[in-house]
Amino acid sequence: MAFAGNFPIMDLPDFGIPPQLARRMSMAEQHEYLRAKLTRRRTLVTAGAVAGGLLTGCSGSEPGSGTAGTRPSPSVSAKVPGSAVTPFGRHLAFGADPKSQMRISWQVPAAVKKPFIRIGLRPEDLSRRIDAEIRDLYTPELQGIRAALEQYYVHAALDSLRPGTTYYYGVGHDGFDPAAPRNRATISSFRTAPASPETFTFTAFGDQGVSEAAATNDKLLLGQNPAFHLHAGDICYANVKGLGEESDAYDPGFWDGYLRQTEAVARTVPWMVTTGNHDMEAWYSPDGYGGQLARWSLPDSGFDARKAPGVYSFAYGNVAFVALDANDVSYEIPANQGHTGGRQTKWLDERLGELRAAKGVDFIVVFFHHCAYSTSSHASDGGVRAEWVPLFARHQVDLVINGHNHVYERTDAIKNGEVGRQVPIGAQTDPTRDGIVYVTAGGGGKELYGFPPGVEESYEGHVADRESVDTFRWTKSRNTKAESVQWSRVRYRGFSFLSVEAEAGAKPRLKVSALAQTGERIDRFEVRRGA
Ligand SMILES: [Fe+2]
Numbered sequence: 250m251a252f253a254g255n256f257p258i259m260d261l262p263d264f265g266i267p268p269q270l271a272r273r274m275s276m277a278e279q280h281e282y283l284r285a286k287l288t289r290r291r292t293l294v295t296a297g298a299v300a301g302g303l304l305t306g307c308s309g310s311e312p313g314s315g316t317a318g319t320r321p322s323p324s325v326s327a328k329v330p331g332s333a334v335t336p337f338g339r340h341l342a343f344g345a346d347p348k349s350q351m352r353i354s355w356q357v358p359a360a361v362k363k364p365f366i367r368i369g370l371r372p373e374d375l376s377r378r379i380d381a382e383i384r385d386l387y388t389p390e391l392q393g394i395r396a397a398l399e400q401y402y403v404h405a406a407l408d409s410l411r412p413g414t415t416y417y418y419g420v421g422h423d424g425f426d427p428a429a430p431r432n433r434a435t436i437s438s439f440r441t442a443p444a445s446p447e448t449f450t451f452t453a454f455g456d457q458g459v460s461e462a463a464a465t466n467d468k469l470l471l472g473q474n475p476a477f478h479l480h481a482g483d484i485c486y487a488n489v490k491g492l493g494e495e496s497d498a499y500d501p502g503f504w505d506g507y508l509r510q511t512e513a514v515a516r517t518v519p520w521m522v523t524t525g526n527h528d529m530e531a532w533y534s535p536d537g538y539g540g541q542l543a544r545w546s547l548p549d550s551g552f553d554a555r556k557a558p559g560v561y562s563f564a565y566g567n568v569a570f571v572a573l574d575a576n577d578v579s580y581e582i583p584a585n586q587g588h589t590g591g592r593q594t595k596w597l598d599e600r601l602g603e604l605r606a607a608k609g610v611d612f613i614v615v616f617f618h619h620c621a622y623s624t625s626s627h628a629s630d631g632g633v634r635a636e637w638v639p640l641f642a643r644h645q646v647d648l649v650i651n652g653h654n655h656v657y658e659r660t661d662a663i664k665n666g667e668v669g670r671q672v673p674i675g676a677q678t679d680p681t682r683d684g685i686v687y688v689t690a691g692g693g694g695k696e697l698y699g700f701p702p703g704v705e706e707s708y709e710g711h712v713a714d715r716e717s718v719d720t721f722r723w724t725k726s727r728n729t730k731a732e733s734v735q736w737s738r739v740r741y742r743g744f745s746f747l748s749v750e751a752e753a754g755a756k757p758r759l760k761v762s763a764l765a766q767t768g769e770r771i772d773r774f775e776v777r778r779g780a
Pocket residue numbers: 483491525526527618652653654
């Protein structure tokens with residue numbers, strides 16, 4: 250069985266776990282191995298740009314009291330005045346209640362004192378000042394190629410905001426005041442969720458990385474004026490291979506580039522990420538998520554925000570959203586399989602039940618990384634099918650969004666493992682009658698994959714008849730099992746993203762579109778319950 254676009258492997262430094270060892274190791278075992286090997290003290294070397302006396306990103310500096318890693322000797326460039334340090338990589342995320350909570354995060358290229366945000370209802374009045382928290386992240390020298398790196402992430406939590414309100418904000422620290430005339434260009438804004446449901450748009454993709462295609466997707470989705478964006482994991486690809494079984498070539502400097510790239514959209518659009526296989530980074534913590542905890546402030550509405558930062562839920566208008574960590578259940582890449590001890594799946598069952606019964610919630614959208622249904626390179630993950638698909642069916646989830654396969658692919662409505670109802674482009678589907686449509690939105694910017702040889706790729710206006718094609722899904726023994734597929738309704742091999750308009754009112758509906766970078770709308774369908 251031949252597939253195009255298998256895992257990209259780049260010539261990057263790694264941590265040096267022998268492959269024959271790492272292939273048998275869980276994420277926790279890899280973490281212990283690396284800690285034992287790499288905890289010798291090293292001199293920290295500034296790795297980034299220091300231009301014209303101004304530090305603007307991509308560099309390391311003074312060791313601090315960070316979240317992960319063993320500290321090296323004091324840096325040669327430890328004393329950088331705050332006036333010479335410019336924040337970058339601003340990104341937003343809702344708290345558990347998008348009507349009243351926002352988290353503002355950013356990065357500084359050197360240690361700073363007393364970071365803060367200024368916020369107000371008008372850009373010229375940012376008189377309210379709120380302290381921020383620094384989470385620094387130390388990464389040791391990698392195989393003699395990449396110098397040790399200290400990265401400084403800064404976070405501020407805003408609670409008790411007004412619903413449906415636009416706020417203006419700036420980020421700063423001792424020596425850098427965003428309200429100063431020379432820094433006012435850094436002021437940005439966000440809007441909280443409305444007090445009562447109204448029509449809104451959200452966007453989604455996974456598998457982004459740092460590339461021209463990724464930046465173009467950011468720009469295009471910003472043009473949709475989304476209330477927020479869902480990122481289905483494989484965010485940055487600092488862990489290049491993402492196999493969870495080898496030393497997984499790794500460069501933390503990729504994150505600097507990623508946050509720079511993302512700032513153009515995420516400074517105004519809450520960037521709601523979850524964790525994919527490339528987001529496990531064995532050095533920082535036994536579960537591989539120490540780096541993510543330093544970089545992101547996500548809703549604490551899951552079962553344990555420290556254990557699984559990519560697991561949470563929130564409601565916006567008449568739609569509830571659930572983010573899941575599929576590394577916990579994946580049969581294909583089992584490095585973190587079972588790392589929550591079943592707590593995530595138990596929480597999912599309970600939370601879906603609560604949301605289904607919640608007043609004002611018309612729709613439930615679930616997003617996570619590994620696909621329940623896809624015919625591209627990684628195919629379907631048997632762990633997702635076994636653990637979660639029955640729960641989605643029991644609670645009549647309205648839409649499932651995945652990444653992992655770097656294509657766009659959308660199923661018919663699936664009920665009891667089979668096509669419950671055909672959903673051609675432009676059609677309407679009712680989850681209470683037909684089953685669930687699963688979308689793979691993996692065209693976020695990373696190198697594209699392909700489809701099985703000989704299958705049709707469908708585009709709006711000329712949907713091919715469904716073909717039965719043998720593809721595979723992963724089994725618990727990590728073998729693959731061929732299955733004949735009839736549920737694959739739309740395929741598109743190109744960079745793309747999902748744009749969903751959620752209508753409230755007497756006849757609520759989700760109007761789902763997939764948009765290509767070419768400007769084509771490659772798919773569209775509607776979800777309406779009880780229609
Ligand atoms: Fe992936």
